[in-house]
Each structure stands twice: as structure tokens, then as C-alpha cells.
Amino acid sequence: MNVSMKEHWNEIYEALDVDELTWYEEIPEPSIKLLAKCHINKDESILDVGAGASTFIDHLIDQGFKNIIAADISEIALNKLKERLGKEKASSVRWIVDDITRPEHIQNLKDIAVWHDRAVLHFLLEENEQRMYLSTLKKVIKKGGYVIIAAFSLKGAKKCSGLDVKNYDQNMLANFLGNDFRLLEYLDHTYHMPSGEPRPYIYALFQKI
């Protein structure tokens, strides 16, 4: 576990209400749209990597998905999400506090049908961190499974939450995932922060061949 990163994210989640976060979405529309293209069954597993306190989890529960896994380095983030969901809904989710760059638990998952990452990969600047992310993804995802990645686009911000980011386009994401994954669809999405400022993202949907 990268303790300083854990502390960094915990401090942010402690300091701000969820709807003040500079990545808060009331309705995670692009993720919902791409998930709909996956046509998976309600009992197939969806892993939200770096879920934070994302409303994507609320959406998945409301849509009737039964095998939802929310993983994040920050237990404060996940606790906020649990609180918002309430006991009954929260108990239907599997919660994992883990660091995707040094995973101790995530890599033990298997047969993941959808790997969803909004705004996590772009924080991984070191090659060894990216390599670990990718090897974990490849290990847990099932054949024919889907990967949805959203990252700051090439026109996007160079920093977030005080951290440098790596900007991506769909080809960079495709190169990152490699030949075992087919790019099915991508979209540019301009997210507006609570301040109203625009933040361009690239969203891409892949399928494991």
C-alpha cells in the first residue's frame, strides 16, 4: 500500500463533501452509456476500480446488478459511499480497500465481466505502477469481459487534486491495454466540475478477445 497516496486521498475525502469533489457527477452518464453496450447479465461481476464515493455504484444497484465490487485506496471514500447508500444497499456491494499499484486483494478476484475506471489510471505516472495495474486487470477479467476507462483527454487538465496526471486518447489507451483487447467505442466527454469549469475526458470501451 502506498501510504502517502492513501493519506492524500483520505485527506481530500475527509475535507470535502462528496458533491464538492472536483470529479463529482450526479449522474455518471458516459459510464452508464458504455455499460449499456456491454449487455451483461445482472449477476455478472462489475469492478469499479478507484470507485471513491461515485454515484456509479448507486446506479448499478438501482439497475439491479447483484455482483458489484467497489475498490479504492481510501477507506474514507468508501465509507462515505456506504453511508450514502444506507445499510441495505451497502450490504449488497463487496468493498475492497486496496492500492491498484500494489494490490493485495484485487488480484484475487476472478471472472470480472466489467472493469470500470473513471479517473484513476491517469494518476499512475510510473511505469511499474501502470504495469501492475495492467497485469491485475488481465488477471481478473474474464474472456469476453469489458473494460471501461475514463481519463483526462489530451486537451484535458494536467493536474487533479494536487497530483500530476498522464493525459490519454483512445489510441494510447488501446496501446496500453495491448492486443488482447479490442476497442469497441470511445467518446469525448466534457465534464463540468462543481465550479462550472470544464474538464475534458476520453472514455473508451474495450472487450477482451
Ligand SMILES: C[S@@+](CC[C@H](N)C(=O)[O-])C[C@H]1O[C@@H](n2cnc3c(N)ncnc32)[C@H](O)[C@@H]1O
Ligand atoms: C478522481 S477520483 C475518481 C473517483 C471515482 N472513480 C469517480 O469517478 O467518482 C480518483 C479515485 O481513485 C482513488 N485512487 C487513487 N489512487 C489509487 C490507487 N493507487 N489504488 C486505488 N484507488 C486509487 C482515489 O482514492 C479516488 O477515489
